Amino acid sequence: MALLGKWRWRLVVEKEALWNRVVEAKYGIHRRRDWEGREVKMNSSYWWKALWKLDKERGSDEGWMYKGVVKTVGEGNDTLFWHEKWCGDAPFRVKFNRLFRLAEDKDALVKNMGEWRNGEWIWKWSWSRELLGRENTLVQDLNKLLQGSKLEQGQQDSWRWKYESKGTYSTKSAYTLLKSSNREADTRRFSMLWNNKVPLKVSAFVWKGMQNRIPTGDNLVKRGIVGSNTDFACIFCGKQTETASHLFFTCDATWAIWHAAYAWWGLQAVLTCEGWKHLQQHMGMVRNKKVKESWYVIWFTIIWSIWLWRNQLIFKEGNDTPAMVLDLIKMRSLYWIRAKQNTELAKELWLVNPREACK
Structure with a gap:
């Protein structure tokens, strides 16, 4: 699982690599990949199926890898505003689902959700209809949450693995994480089965x-x-x-x-x-x-x-x-x-x- 996690990491951070573009062509995946597990075709390779079932193996709603990665947003050129967990503890499509359903562009990048004016970032909203009272309150809550996230012009978006000081995924840190989280249960099951x-x-x-x-x-x-x-x-x-x-x-x-x-x-x-x-x-x-x-x-x-x-x-x-x-x-x-x-x-x-x- 830790070794598969390395490929999952590379799939997201090495998007321009030749092998990554081959995988994209073979499986028809979107260029802006996220960390959430997804359903894959039955005729896909065992490696590809295992890659997207990786987090599901632990029986967690989010998954051990999804919780271990953090998005650092620069100018928002490679981050999906609604779908990715880049501000707060959950994607906006989950946290503000009502607003997500009303958004005109549900796959918009962060950089397309506003503009720079005199060196300051201004958020701009575009809805499929006029908002009601409760929905306007939700927009205010969303704006408050966004105040804690500052975009930086000319800075590329990047991912960080929070279990390594350098922020880069390593199989060693993932292996240690997985063993520590399930060592007691594995030991008990091993004993029950073989002893x-x-x-x-x-x-x-x-x-x-x-x-x-x-x-x-x-x-x-x-x-x-x-x-x-x-x-x-x-x-x-x-x-x-x-x-x-x-x-x-x-x-x-x-x-x-x-x-x-x-x-x-x-x-x-x-x-x-x-x-x-x-x-x-x-x-x-x-x-x-x-x-x-x-x-x-x-x-x-x-x-x-x-x-x-x-x-x-x-x-x-x-x-x-x-x-x-x-x-x-x-x-x-x-x-x-x-x-x-x-x-x-x-x-x-x-x-x-x-x-x-x-x-």
Whole structure:
């Protein structure tokens, strides 16, 4: 992400470079680029798609890179008045959306929004109709905000990266920023995923599933392996397109398995359908330290067993029922815990009361 950020930076600050003009011709982008993510064509390169999804990866409304850049306006020859964040903490099209809708030229540069008179900059407004009382008040608020921004004749507009003293983007500063902002969450997730008592292939499968990288129906459609969403409905219910969230958490058939597994442990719960949060909530249901490790294994066992059940129905035309899958979950988890913890769990007690068996 930090390396991609370098290209995003260069895309904006090196507009006259040959490579930049080639990219402009290839993708048809506007010469005055901004930092906000945008929708790109499906046939674009992976690099180009990743470049414009960069900020969206962090789940932020603005994005880590968008918040890290600051526009220094000279004479306003390369800054979009309404669209760019150059004065204040948000673009004017967001902060003064009513005025933006009334502006005659919504793509105007800052230098086209006024004129120099005797060395002093004077703002000039052009609206699509006469303003009403409330709208005139908004113009006054806008003028007050603009008083803190002084334009300079003959000075070029430029960008500054606020996490470097020199103001130039560096992958090192971006890497440090990204690691510090998400280190705690990444460490906790890493521990939850890999420090457990299940086979490595199961942890690897769950890791891919968490990133939506397993061959569920929606991904097969996206990769062009099957024709459309209707060609790959959920094998269990046939009502919806098969997605990882639906397959493992919200389908009636798999929900019944979760419900039965929790009842086997003497528990009841209504959990989220988002993978990481589902695992976190699952872990929070048991407090006893002796029981917790085995309870942890149950979550991975259920996920793995649902996937095997799904594949059996698709490729082997199997006829296992949810009750049979639950029996397999009980036995798989028993063998995995015995093998990894080097302990002899009593099988008879485990099948009836697993919490007592762990104690």
